[in-house]
Amino acid sequence: MEPLLSIKNLAKVYGKETRALNGISLDFYPGEFIVVIGPSGAGKSTFIRCINRLVDPTEGEMIFDNQHLEKLSGKKLRKERSKIGMIFQHYNLVGRTNVIKNVLHGQLSNTPLYKSMFGLYREEDKREAVELLKKVGLEEQIYKRADALSGGQMQRVGICRAILQRPKVILADEPIASLDPLSANIVMQQLHDISCEKNLTCIVNLHQVDFAKKYASRIVGIKKGRVVFDGTPTELTDEIVKEIYEGKESQMTLQNDASSIFDKQDRKELVAAGHGYE
Amino acid sequence: MNKQLTLTQSRVLLKQEKSNQPILIVIAIIAALVFSFFYLKISLVDMIVGLPNFILFFFQKFLPASTENLAAYIPSVIDTLGYAVVATYLSSILAFILGILISEHTNKFKAIRLFVRGFISILRNIPFIIWGALLVYIFGIGGIVGVLALLLVTIGFLGKSYAESIDEIAGDKLEALKANGSSYFQILVHGIIPQFIPAWINWTLFAFEINVRASVVLGLVGAGGIGVLIDTNINLFKYGEALTIIAVVVCIILLTEFATNSIRKRIL
Numbered sequence: 001m002e003p004l005l006s007i008k009n010l011a012k013v014y015g016k017e018t019r020a021l022n023g024i025s026l027d028f029y030p031g032e033f034i035v036v037i038g039p040s041g042a043g044k045s046t047f048i049r050c051i052n053r054l055v056d057p058t059e060g061e062m063i064f065d066n067q068h069l070e071k072l073s074g075k076k077l078r079k080e081r082s083k084i085g086m087i088f089q090h091y092n093l094v095g096r097t098n099v100i101k102n103v104l105h106g107q108l109s110n111t112p113l114y115k116s117m118f119g120l121y122r123e124e125d126k127r128e129a130v131e132l133l134k135k136v137g138l139e140e141q142i143y144k145r146a147d148a149l150s151g152g153q154m155q156r157v158g159i160c161r162a163i164l165q166r167p168k169v170i171l172a173d174e175p176i177a178s179l180d181p182l183s184a185n186i187v188m189q190q191l192h193d194i195s196c197e198k199n200l201t202c203i204v205n206l207h208q209v210d211f212a213k214k215y216a217s218r219i220v221g222i223k224k225g226r227v228v229f230d231g232t233p234t235e236l237t238d239e240i241v242k243e244i245y246e247g248k249e250s251q252m253t254l255q256n257d258a259s260s261i262f263d264k265q266d267r268k269e270l271v272a273a274g275h276g277y278e
Numbered sequence: 279m280n281k282q283l284t285l286t287q288s289r290v291l292l293k294q295e296k297s298n299q300p301i302l303i304v305i306a307i308i309a310a311l312v313f314s315f316f317y318l319k320i321s322l323v324d325m326i327v328g329l330p331n332f333i334l335f336f337f338q339k340f341l342p343a344s345t346e347n348l349a350a351y352i353p354s355v356i357d358t359l360g361y362a363v364v365a366t367y368l369s370s371i372l373a374f375i376l377g378i379l380i381s382e383h384t385n386k387f388k389a390i391r392l393f394v395r396g397f398i399s400i401l402r403n404i405p406f407i408i409w410g411a412l413l414v415y416i417f418g419i420g421g422i423v424g425v426l427a428l429l430l431v432t433i434g435f436l437g438k439s440y441a442e443s444i445d446e447i448a449g450d451k452l453e454a455l456k457a458n459g460s461s462y463f464q465i466l467v468h469g470i471i472p473q474f475i476p477a478w479i480n481w482t483l484f485a486f487e488i489n490v491r492a493s494v495v496l497g498l499v500g501a502g503g504i505g506v507l508i509d510t511n512i513n514l515f516k517y518g519e520a521l522t523i524i525a526v527v528v529c530i531i532l533l534t535e536f537a538t539n540s541i542r543k544r545i546l
Contacts, residue, residue: 052457082459092454096472105468109459117467158454165458 003027004201005051005169010060012046012225020046021057022225028169033195033202035216037209039248043225044205048171051203052084053077065168082109085162085200087172087191091154095147099138099157102146103129106164125164132160136190152183159191163198170195172204176211188215209241343525344518351507351526357421358503359530361496362489365428370482373433377440383448384466394437402434406492410499424501428489436485443477444470479545483538490534494527504530 005028012021020043028034036044049055051062053069062069065083072080085106093102107125108116115121133142136156141149146157155175162170172191176184192215195202206212212219213233221229221236221244229240314320378384379394409427417423448470455465497505504527511520 054453054457078459078461080459081457084457086454086457088450088454090450092451094451094469094472096475097468101468105455105460106458108455108464108468109461113461113463113467116464161454161458 001029004030004064006061006063007051008061008063010047010050010062011058012043012050012055013058019225021050024060024222024225024227026220026227026230028201028203030168030201031196031199031217033192033204033215033217034220035204035206035212035218036220036222037206037212037244038222039245040207042222044207044222045173046225047222048173048203048205051169051171052081052086054086078109082165083168085165085167085170087155087158087162087170087175089174089177091151091158093146093154093157093161096145098143098145099133099149100126100129100142102157103133103160103164106161109165129160129164132163132194133157135194136160150183151179152187155179155183155187156190159187159194163194168201170200170202172202174205174207176206176208184211209236209245212236339515339517340521342518343521344516345522347519348522348526351504351523354497354504354507355526355530358424358493358497358505359490359534361421361424361428361501361503362486362493365425365432365493366482366486366489369429369432369436369485370478373436373440374478376433376437377444378466380437380441381444381448383452384444384470395441398434398437400434401430402438404431406431407495407499410496410501414500419500419502421502424493424496424503427496427501428492431492432485432489435488436481439481440474440478443474443481447473447477476545480542483542487534487538491531494530 007024007026007028010021010024011019013019022043024047036047038044046055050057051064051069053072057070060070065080067076067080069077069080094105101119104121104125106129107121111121130139130142133139136159138153138156138160141153146154149157158175170191175191176187179187188211191202191204194200204216213236216233219229219231219233219236220227221240223244223246228244229236376394376398380391380398382391385391406427409430410423413423413426417426451473452465452469455469460468493503494505497503497507498509500506504523508520508523508527511517511523
């Protein structure tokens with residue numbers, strides 16, 4: 001099968017010495033749900049941001065849609081970016097704009113400025129936006145301002161916005177790192193369901209191994225800017241996990257910064273409650 | 279071990295080490311004050327002795343206030359407010375464009391950023407009264423001087439304030455629009471402007487308050503409006519009328535503040 005996105009020898013050097021990525025080569029195929037795991041500082045975020053050129057790689061090739069992403073600029077880059085949806089840790093919604101308009105931002109690249117200025121989006125786009133919002137359970141919130149939503153709701157709006165781009169690939173950079181365990185479960189479940197339904201390739205950065213094993217069809221482990229594991233969830237043994245997180249073991253299960261205030265028992269209960277919710 | 283001992287034995291200090299910095303600062307402030315008094319030959323005695331004279335003069339000349347021409351001041355009041363409205367309105371638009379050119383997040387060309395920043399800094403740092411005095415020589419006495427002087431200073435003030443507000447709201451938040459292929463102007467219109475509106479209203483109302491005060495003062499250098507009336511009446515020794523006009527000015531300023539504050543409460 002032809003890969004959808006092919007990455008060869010990707011490297012990123014910050015400043016003079018700091019090698020965040022150290023020669024990464026990976027092929028991604030249609031319909032895969034890839035979870036990239038690794039301790040913080042391993043280069044996960046840099047890797048995912050290089051793909052849509054939010055970060056410019058120092059070396060290497062990225063072939064997507066028969067184009068070399070690393071060589072594009074200006075209008076061509078924007079065109080390819082519109083085929084790649086992205087979901088962020090901090091949601092990055094426009095807070096004072098309402099929910100449906102935030103979702104419609106996914107179609108800005110296909111809408112001329114004078115039309116988007118006056119909210120003249122295509123009727124089919126608007127209809128799809130509403131359908132997506134219904135699907136993630138936010139139909140009550142359609143006309144609320146984005147900054148009036150909870151974190152979990154904001155991230156679901158973020159998912160809708162990315163899906164409305166009708167992308168071929170979805171990139172998600174720590175989509176649940178700022179969420180409580182309950183919301184994290186809902187968000188991961190919906191991201192997984194929607195990308196399965198639309199047969200999208202999804203590349204998700206996570207540092208929670210349990211979530212990775214639960215949802216991924218393929219897991220990639222990154223450590224110090226190199227791929228140290230690439231396989232199915234069943235192939236990811238505890239020994240390999242230990243090796244990936246060597247020296248940073250505490251991050252394997254750590255949900256997010258906020259949850260570190262709970263003690264272990266609390267966290268277990270919350271996670272259990274999250275599982276019970278589904 | 280040693281530290282613990284000293285803690286229990288001696289008194290607890292509020293600072294880690296003794297410093298005579300506060301004493302030096304106090305000495306410097308007193309020195310500046312004393313120098314100014316002596317250099318300017320200001321005599322406290324004269325000031326105190328002169329006080330009764332001042333009060334006497336005020337009561338004799340300014341009172342009673344003469345209110346017979348009150349209706350005649352109205353056009354000047356409207357002129358004064360008009361200068362402030364026009365200047366604030368125009369400068370809020372021009373300053374927004376300049377603010378975008380100054381902010382790092384909306385303008386990636388460093389040379390243009392520095393140039394605009396420098397230009398605005400010159401506008402802002404020349405006081406409006408000096409602009410007024412200069413422009414009177416060019417345009418002659420009249421309203422255009424008032425509007426232009428206010429406009430120049432307000433563009434400087436608002437341009438800088440807007441740029442700072444844009445810096446605060448921009449950043450990572452705009453990554454989402456950048457990542458989905460939106461154009462520069464779409465990011466501006468859909469990402470920055472909605473978030474910028476509260477700051478925009480706040481700064482502009484503040485500028486309007488300042489401009490109403492400044493518009494009154496500009497009349498004193500011949501820029502039109504109610505300030506001209508204060509100047510002429512005092513020069514003609516019509517102190518009674520001058521007092522009424524000053525009272526009108528206080529009312530204008532208080533009403534402006536009341537109005538801007540209620541707009542703020544309602545909108546924000």
